[in-house]
Amino acid sequence: MEPTDYYPVPHAVAKHANLDANDYQQLYQYSITHPEQFWEEQAKARLSFSKSWDTVHNSNLSQGKIRWFEGAQLNIAYNCIDRHLKKHADKVAFIFEHNDPTQSYSLTYQQLHEQVCKLANVLKAYGIEKGDRVCIYLPMIAEAAIAMLACARIGAIHSVVFGGFSADALANRIDDCQAKVMITSDGGYRGNKITPVKANVDKALQHTSYIKHVIVIEVTKTPIDWNSERDIWYHHVMEKANNDCPCEPMQAEDPLFILYTSGSTGKPKGVLHTSAGYLLYAATTFDYTFDYHEGDIFWCTADIGWITGHSYCVYGPLANGATSVLFGGTPDYPDYSRFWQVIDKHQVNLFYTAPTAIRSLMRQGNAPLQTTSRQSLRILGSVGEPINPEAWHWYYHHVGQERCRVVDTWWQTETGGHLLTPLPGATPLKPGCATQPFLGIQPAILDTDGNECQGACEGILVIKQDWPGMLRSIWQNHQRFIDTYLAPYKGYYFTGDGAKRDQDGDYWITGRMDDILNVSGHRFSTAEIESTLVKHPAVAEAAIVGYPHDTKGQGIYAYITLMNNTQPSDDLKKQLISYVRQKMGPIYGIDLIQWAPNLPKTRSGKIMRRLLRKIAANKLDNLGDTSTLADSDALNNLIEDRQNIETP
Ligand code: WT7
Numbered sequence: 001m002e003p004t005d006y007y008p009v010p011h012a013v014a015k016h017a018n019l020d021a022n023d024y025q026q027l028y029q030y031s032i033t034h035p036e037q038f039w040e041e042q043a044k045a046r047l048s049f050s051k052s053w054d055t056v057h058n059s060n061l062s063q064g065k066i067r068w069f070e071g072a073q074l075n076i077a078y079n080c081i082d083r084h085l086k087k088h089a090d091k092v093a094f095i096f097e098h099n100d101p102t103q104s105y106s107l108t109y110q111q112l113h114e115q116v117c118k119l120a121n122v123l124k125a126y127g128i129e130k131g132d133r134v135c136i137y138l139p140m141i142a143e144a145a146i147a148m149l150a151c152a153r154i155g156a157i158h159s160v161v162f163g164g165f166s167a168d169a170l171a172n173r174i175d176d177c178q179a180k181v182m183i184t185s186d187g188g189y190r191g192n193k194i195t196p197v198k199a200n201v202d203k204a205l206q207h208t209s210y211i212k213h214v215i216v217i218e219v220t221k222t223p224i225d226w227n228s229e230r231d232i233w234y235h236h237v238m239e240k241a242n243n244d245c246p247c248e249p250m251q252a253e254d255p256l257f258i259l260y261t262s263g264s265t266g267k268p269k270g271v272l273h274t275s276a277g278y279l280l281y282a283a284t285t286f287d288y289t290f291d292y293h294e295g296d297i298f299w300c301t302a303d304i305g306w307i308t309g310h311s312y313c314v315y316g317p318l319a320n321g322a323t324s325v326l327f328g329g330t331p332d333y334p335d336y337s338r339f340w341q342v343i344d345k346h347q348v349n350l351f352y353t354a355p356t357a358i359r360s361l362m363r364q365g366n367a368p369l370q371t372t373s374r375q376s377l378r379i380l381g382s383v384g385e386p387i388n389p390e391a392w393h394w395y396y397h398h399v400g401q402e403r404c405r406v407v408d409t410w411w412q413t414e415t416g417g418h419l420l421t422p423l424p425g426a427t428p429l430k431p432g433c434a435t436q437p438f439l440g441i442q443p444a445i446l447d448t449d450g451n452e453c454q455g456a457c458e459g460i461l462v463i464k465q466d467w468p469g470m471l472r473s474i475w476q477n478h479q480r481f482i483d484t485y486l487a488p489y490k491g492y493y494f495t496g497d498g499a500k501r502d503q504d505g506d507y508w509i510t511g512r513m514d515d516i517l518n519v520s521g522h523r524f525s526t527a528e529i530e531s532t533l534v535k536h537p538a539v540a541e542a543a544i545v546g547y548p549h550d551t552k553g554q555g556i557y558a559y560i561t562l563m564n565n566t567q568p569s570d571d572l573k574k575q576l577i578s579y580v581r582q583k584m585g586p587i588y589g590i591d592l593i594q595w596a597p598n599l600p601k602t603r604s605g606k607i608m609r610r611l612l613r614k615i616a617a618n619k620l621d622n623l624g625d626t627s628t629l630a631d632s633d634a635l636n637n638l639i640e641d642r643q644n645i646e647t648p
Contacts, residue, residue, distance in 0.1 A: 005389070007396070007429040013405065017291050017425020024426035024436075031439040032465075038440060039068070039280070039468055046283045046319065047276065048083050049074045050249050059466045062490050064482040067253055068277035068468045075247035076256055076279055077116060077153035080318035082247065084109045092323045095297070096142040097342050099189035099329040104345075107142060109321075112149070118241035119150035125237075126181055126213045130155030130248055133258070135179035135211070136304075137161045137170055137201060139188025140328045143217050143234070144304040145314045147183045152256060155248035159258040159270070162305025163188055163195065164587035167203035169268075173260050176270055177475055178210045183234075187220035191333035198224040205230075252276035258475045259307055261413040262525035263484065264496075264514040270475030271307075271413050278416050279319055281469025285417035285438060286316030289407055290350045290379050291424040297376070299325035299342070300352040306522075307413040308383055312352060316417070331357050336364040340372035340399075352381035355391050356520040359551045362394045369398055379424055380404045383411070384521025385553045386509050392431035410434035410509050412495065413523075414485065416469025419443070420507050435506045440467050445501055450489050453501075460513060461499035462492035515609070517546040517554050522587060524556065529590070532583050533558065536576060538566045543599055543607050547592075547616040555591035557616035559599060559638070568595045592616070594645050598634035611635060615642050 014020040019027065031038040036056040043049075043056075054071030084091070089110040097104045107115070128134060134156050138144040144160070151158040159177045161170050174182075182205075188195040198216060202225055205211055216224075217234040253274045260268040286292060298317050302308035304326075317324035325346055331339050339361065343351060361368070380400045387395070387408050396406050405424040411417060419441050420434040421427075427435050437443050442464040445453045453459050470493065474481040488494040498510040517524040526544040533542035541561040549555035560576065562568060573593045580588050594616075600608045614623055615638050629635060 005431055009405075009425060009428060014425045017423070018288055018293075019291075019423055019426050021426045024423055024439075028437070028439055032442050035440055035465065042284050043069060043276070043280050046287075047074060047079050047280055049276075053252065061466050061493065062486060064473075064478060064486055066466045066470055066472050068280075069252035072252040072276055073249045074252065074276055075153065075155075075250055076275055076315070077120075077149045078247040079279060080149060080152070080315065081109055081113050081116060084321045085113060088321055091321070093318060094142050094145060095323065095325045095346050097325055097327045097329065097346070099191070099333065101329075101334065101338070101341065112146070114243045115146045115238075116149045116153055117243045117245035118238050119146055120153040120245040121241045121243075122215065122237045123150055123156060123181060124154060124245075125241075126215075126232075128154065128156050128181055130250075131157065131255075132181075133157045133159055133177045133179040135159050135161060135170075135174055135177070135182045137163065137182060137184045137197065138217065138304070139163050139185060139190075139195065139197060139219060140303050140326065141185070141188075141217065141219060142326055143183075143185075145326060148257070148304070148310070148314055149318075153245060153247055155250050155254065157255045157257060159260070160305050160310070161260070162303060162587075163197060164305070164585050166581075166583055166585040167200040168207070168583055169585055170200060171204040171207040172267060173270075174204065174208045174210055176260075176267070177258050180210060180212050182211045182214045183217070184214060185217040185219040186224045187222045189220060189328065191330045194220050194222055196222075202227075250275050253472070255472075257310065259310065259413055261307075262516060262523045262528060264516050264525060265527050268525075268528070269477075269480065269484070271471045272473045272475050273416055273469075274472050277468030277470070279315055281417045281467060282311040282316035283319035285421075285469075286312060286320055286322070288423055288439065289409060289418050289421050290352070290381065291405075292320055292322060292350065294321075296349040296378075297323050297325065297346055298350040298352070299327070299346070299348045300381075301327050301331075301339070301357065302352075302354070302383075307416075308352075311417050331361060335368065336361060337368035337371050340369055340374055343374050343377060344372045347376040349376055350379045350381070351377055352383065354384040354521040355382055355387040356385070356552055358382070358387070358391045358395050358399075362391055363551065366398055374399065374401065377404050379407060381407045381409055383409045385518045386511070387432055389431040396429075396431070405429065408432070408434050410497075410507070414471040415467075416471070419463065419467075420509075430506060433502075433506050433508050437507075440465075443499075443507060444492065445499055446489055446492070456501055456503050458500040458510065459498065460489070461495045461497045461507070461509070462489055463495065464492060466493065517544075517556060519546070519549075519554050519556060520552045524588070529556065529558070529580060529584070529588065532580055533560065533576065535583070536579050538562055538572060539576070540564075541596075541599060543596070543609065543612055545609055545613045545616050547613070549591065552591075556589065557612075558590050558593045559596040559612055560593055561596050561599060592645055594638065594641065596634075596638055598631065598637070600635040600638065601630050602628045603630045605630075608635075612638075615639055618642060
C-alpha cells in the first residue's frame with residue numbers, strides 16, 4: 001500500500017480522544033467476549049430507566065427473536081430531553097439552518113421540551129394512544145424532530161416518509177402501517193424552488209382511509225386545498241395546547257418507529273426499531289464515532305426522512321445532550337459555498353455528510369472553499385455509499401485541511417447505527433475503507449457456500465451476533481424479516497453487501513449483492529421501478545440496472561420493451577421518465593433509457609441482468625459466459641445500439 005494512502009492517528013488526536021487504539025482494542029475484545037456486561041455498563045452510563053431490566057440480552061438470531069433489556073422501562077423523549085433540563089435547560093438542542101440563510105434560529109432543551117409536550121398533548125387530543133402510528137411527511141424543518149419526539153413521549157410509533165416520495169408511495173406506507181394522524185406542511189423550500197407537500201398528502205389520502213386528522217405546519221404560506229373535517233393548522237392547536245405532558249413509561253422492546261426502505265423484491269419493508277436498544281446504540285455510536293466532547297456542535301446534513309436523520313440528527317445527539325444542526329437547505333443554494341458558510345456560522349466541530357454531496361461540491365473546485373475558514377472542524381464523517389478515494393482526498397485535504405479525521409461509516413436502515421467505522425483517536429485511515437467493527441459488532445465474510453473465510457478475503461458480509469440497535473422485525477411481516485436477513489445464512493445477520501478484508505483486518509465494502517441500487521446514497525429497488533414502468537400503457541417489459549455515475553455513485557439505466565403498437569421516440573423517453581417520477585417521487589430520476597425490442601434471457605426466461613449491467617456500463621470487452629442465452633440476437637442488438645446512447 002502507498003504510504004500516502006495510509007493516515008495513522010496523530011499522537012495529539014489520540015491523546016484527547018474518547019478512545020485511543022489501546023482503549024479500542026481492549027474494549028472491543030471485552031465487548032465481544034462479554035457482550036452482556038459491556039452493553040449493561042453502557043446502558044447504565046448512558047440512559048435513564050424508570051425500571052431496571054430482568055435480562056440484558058435474550059435473543060435467538062436464527063429464530064428471529066431479538067430482545068435487549070427485557071423488563072426495563074424508559075421513555076425515549078425523557079432520555080433525549082427531560083433529563084438534561086436540570087443542568088442544561090438553556091443549552092441549545094437544535095440549531096435550525098433555514099433554506100434562506102438569513103432565517104436561522106436555535107431551540108434550547110427547555111424550548112424543545114415545551115414544543116414536544118404541547119404537540120404530544122395535541123396528538124393525544126386527536127385520539128393518539130400508545131402504540132398508534134403517526135405518519136410524518138415534512139420537509140426538513142425543526143418541527144419534524146419535534147414531531148418524532150412528541151410521538152416518543154406518548155408511546156406512539158412514528159413513521160417518517162421522506163418528502164421526495166410521491167403521493168402513491170406515501171399512500172402505500174400509510175396503508176401498511178395504518179397511521180391515524182398525519183403531520184405535514186403546506187409546502188417546503190428546496191433551493192429556489194417550493195415543493196408541494198400538502199397537495200401530495202391530499203392526493204395520497206384519496207387512496208387510503210386510515211388517516212383521520214391532518215396537522216398542517218405553515219412553512220411556505222402557499223395556497224393549499226383545505227378539508228375542514230380533517231385538516232388542522234399546527235399553529236392554531238399548538239397555541240392552545242398545554243405544555244405539561246407526562247412521559248409514557250415504555251417497555252424496552254416497545255416499538256419506537258417504523259421506517260420504510262426498499263427491498264430487492266416486493267413492496268418496501270417497514271423496518272421496525274424498538275426503544276432501549278435502539279437509543280443506546282444511537283447514543284454510543286454517536287459518542288465514539290464522532291469523538292463527541294461536551295460543547296461540540298454537530299451537523300449531520302441528512303434529511304430526517306432517512307435513518308441517518310433519525311439516528312444522527314435527532315436520537316444520537318440528543319441522548320448525549322449535544323447540539324445538533326438541522327439543515328433545511330441544499331448544498332448549492334444560494335451558492336456552492338453553503339455548507340462551508342454554515343460550518344463557519346455555527347462553528348461546527350463534527351460534520352457528517354454523503355459522498356454524493358462531497359463529489360458534487362468537489363466538481364466546483366476550491367473557490368467556494370476559499371471564502372470560508374472551517375477552522376472549527378475536527379471530524380468529517382461520510383455515509384451512504386463507498387466514498388471513492390478521489391472524493392476522500394478532497395474531503396480530507398481541502399475541506400478538513402489535513403487536520404480532521406475522516407470517519408467512513410458503513411451501516412444500514414436496519415442496523416440502527418454504525419457497524420463499521422474508524423474511530424477518530426483509534427483507527428488509522430485508508431481512503432475508501434470503512435476499516436473496523438464498532439464495539440460489540442462481529443463481522444464475518446462468507447463464501448457463496450456460507451463458509452466463513454479467514455484472513456484477507458472477499459465475499460458476503462454478515463454479522464455474527466445481534467446488537468442492541470438492530471431492527472426487530474418488518475412491520476406486520478415477521479416472516480419477511482426472517483427470510484430477508486436471517487434465513488439466507490443461518491446464525492448470521494445478512495447485510496446484502498459484499499466486502500473485502502485486507503491484511504490488516506480492515507473491511508472494504510464492495511457494494512450490494514442484490515438488485516438494489518445506491519443512487520446518491522439512497523436505496524432503490526430495481527424491481528419496484530420495473531413494476532411501475534410496466535404499468536405505463538406503452539411499456540411491455542422493463543429491466544432496470546445501475547451503471548457508474550460520476551456524482552450519484554450509481555445512475556439508473558432502463559431497458560424498455562415497448563408494446564407492439566408503440567413507436568419509440570425521444571418524446572416517449574421523456575414521458576416515461578416523468579411517469580416514474582410522478583408515480584414514485586421526484587428522487588426516482590431515470591438517467592438513461594435504451595429501447596430493447598427483446599431482452600437477453602436464459603432459456604428458462606430469466607433476464608440476464610449481469611449482461612445488462614455490462615452493456616449499461618459500456619464494458620463490453622469481457623461479457624463472460626453467454627451460453628445459457630436463449631437468443632443471442634437480443635444481446636447483440638442491444639450492444640450495437642448502446643453506442644447511440646449518450647452517457648451524460
Ligand atoms: C446501504 C444501506 C446507512 C445510512 C444511509 C444508507 C450502503 C451505506 C456505506 C459506506 C459503503 C455504504 C450499503 C448499505 N452504504 N454506508 N460507508 N460505505 N457502502 O442507508 O438506505 O439503508 O442503505 O448503503 O450498501 O447496505 P440505507
